[in-house]
Amino acid sequence: MTPATSTPDVYSAIGDPTRRALLLRLAAEGQKNVSELLEPFSISQPAISKHLRILREAGLVRSHKEGRLRLYEVEAASLRQVHDWVSHFERYWDQKLDALGDYLDRQER
Secondary structure: OOOOOOOOOHHHHHOOHHHHHHHHHHHHHOOEEHHHHHOOOOOOHHHHHHHHHHHHHOOOEEEEEEOOEEEEEEOHHHHHHHHHHHHOOHHHHHHHHHHHHHHHHHHHO
């Protein structure tokens, strides 16, 4: 049994679809404040803030204040560990897609 940690890891943070959507939006549109990020969701501002806190604690977003606003932006370096882990499976998928291509080529003949 592993002890519970108070800091969410990257995998736990991106495991939630709302947090993934927030990350994608920040990556595509740049820095946003909580009110701007809230627009497409049907959840409360405190819920969005909680998701952002989890992303921040996992090192996936950073925030800074500009006047009265707190702006959030992607901190992509933390996603490197996800990329590195997923890249182990590229060879597997390359082999499967090559086999599918060979099969389809044989079917055409």
